[in-house]
Amino acid sequence: MNLKSGLIVAGSLALVVSCAKNPFTGKSTMALVSNNEIFPSSFQQYNQFLGENKVIKGTKDDQRVESVGVKIKVAAEKWLNANGYQGYLKDYKWEYNLVDNKEVNAWCMPGGKIVFYTGILPITKDDAGMATVMGHEVAHALANHGQQRMSAGMLQQLGAVGVGVATGGKSEETQQIAMTAYGATTQLGGMLPFSRAHESEADMIGLTLMAIAGYNPDTAVAFWERMSTNSGGQKPPEFMSTHPSDQTRISKIKELIPQAKAEAAKFGVTFK
Numbered sequence: 001m002n003l004k005s006g007l008i009v010a011g012s013l014a015l016v017v018s019c020a021k022n023p024f025t026g027k028s029t030m031a032l033v034s035n036n037e038i039f040p041s042s043f044q045q046y047n048q049f050l051g052e053n054k055v056i057k058g059t060k061d062d063q064r065v066e067s068v069g070v071k072i073k074v075a076a077e078k079w080l081n082a083n084g085y086q087g088y089l090k091d092y093k094w095e096y097n098l099v100d101n102k103e104v105n106a107w108c109m110p111g112g113k114i115v116f117y118t119g120i121l122p123i124t125k126d127d128a129g130m131a132t133v134m135g136h137e138v139a140h141a142l143a144n145h146g147q148q149r150m151s152a153g154m155l156q157q158l159g160a161v162g163v164g165v166a167t168g169g170k171s172e173e174t175q176q177i178a179m180t181a182y183g184a185t186t187q188l189g190g191m192l193p194f195s196r197a198h199e200s201e202a203d204m205i206g207l208t209l210m211a212i213a214g215y216n217p218d219t220a221v222a223f224w225e226r227m228s229t230n231s232g233g234q235k236p237p238e239f240m241s242t243h244p245s246d247q248t249r250i251s252k253i254k255e256l257i258p259q260a261k262a263e264a265a266k267f268g269v270t271f272k
Contacts, residue, residue, distance in 0.1 A: 022143050023085045024205050035144070039091055039111040046095070046113040054100040056118070062098040065116045068130045068213075069096035072138050073112070075212035078267055088142075104230060108137035110144070123230055129223040131215040135206030143201055203249065204256050211264035216271045217257045224250050 021027070056062050073094050080088045092112035101117040108114045114137065116130075124130040207217045228246035261271060 020144060022201075023080060023083065023088060024139075024143060024208075025201065035091065035110065039093075042109040042111045042113060043093060046109050046115075049115070050097060050099075056098045056100055059098070061118070061121055064127060064130060065098045065114075066096040068127055068134050069094070069114055069138075071213040071215075072131060072134045072209050075135075075209045076138060076142060078212055079208065079263070082266070104227075106133050106137055108134075108141045110141055112138075112141060114138070123226045124223065125226065128210075128215045128219040129226075131210040131213060132206065132220040132223040135209040135213070135215075136202045137206075138209060139202040139205035140198065143198070143205060199249070200252060203253055204259075207253065207256050207260035208263045211260040211271075212267050212269060214269055217253075217260040217264075218271070220253055220257070221250060224253060 077089060080086070089112070094112040094114075096114045096116075098116050098118065102119040103117050104119045104123060106114070106116040106120050114134070116133070120133065121130075124133055207220060210220070211217045224246065228250070231246070264270070
């Protein structure tokens with residue numbers, strides 16, 4: 001077996017033996033790096049970020065971030081426990097912080113470390129809008145999207161090594177062309193669609209979490225419409241983006257709302 005074949009076999013073997021299961025979809029996902037490795041690094045990076053930024057405490061907005069966050073966390077626990085995933089969150093160390101930053105952003109790191117920027121508050125507008133964002137960002141963590149992105153990146157790097165080996169006897173120009181083509185192909189045909197799929201999956205899970213938490217998922221549509229207006233249409237075409245287009249996202253969310261309400265009804269939560 002030559003080196004190129006060995007790399008392909010090694011990559012295939014890694015996919016077979018290094019998989020996790022997404023509890024919300026039932027699908028197997030890449031897990032070339034375990035959460036036992038990811039979480040400590042995530043917690044360290046989170047603490048470093050807080051130390052380098054102005055964290056807002058003792059305000060109504062800060063209290064809202066934590067209050068909505070706790071409700072989303074409880075909703076996640078309810079859903080996971082009811083669906084046979086008791087203990088799924090045992091290594092999570094939940095934390096909710098509001099940071100003084102004009103950027104329209106919020107995120108949840110692996111392991112439940114959450115940050116909202118003050119810049120997104122005018123667009124969330126109310127607790128339901130905040131729950132839309134919170135549910136979406138927490139969904140990324142619960143579905144181990146960070147783990148999957150790291151795993152995909154490792155495979156992309158492995159493939160680049162294979163391209164290098166395969167073109168090793170060619171001219172430098174040929175090697176550069178091959179590597180550029182590989183990079184563009186894997187980015188547009190692999191990594192970006194992979195990321196967009198994660199966004200759509202987080203929308204689906206997030207709607208369910210906010211509904212179980214008692215927030216009407218219908219309000220998610222208005223939030224994403226406000227986000228679209230805020231962007232002013234200054235976004236790349238969908239196929240070149242890590243996120244679905246606003247139109248695609250809003251249309252899909254409208255389709256998913258009945259499903260989210262049905263899940264919430266199982267926990268006694270209904271909406272008029």
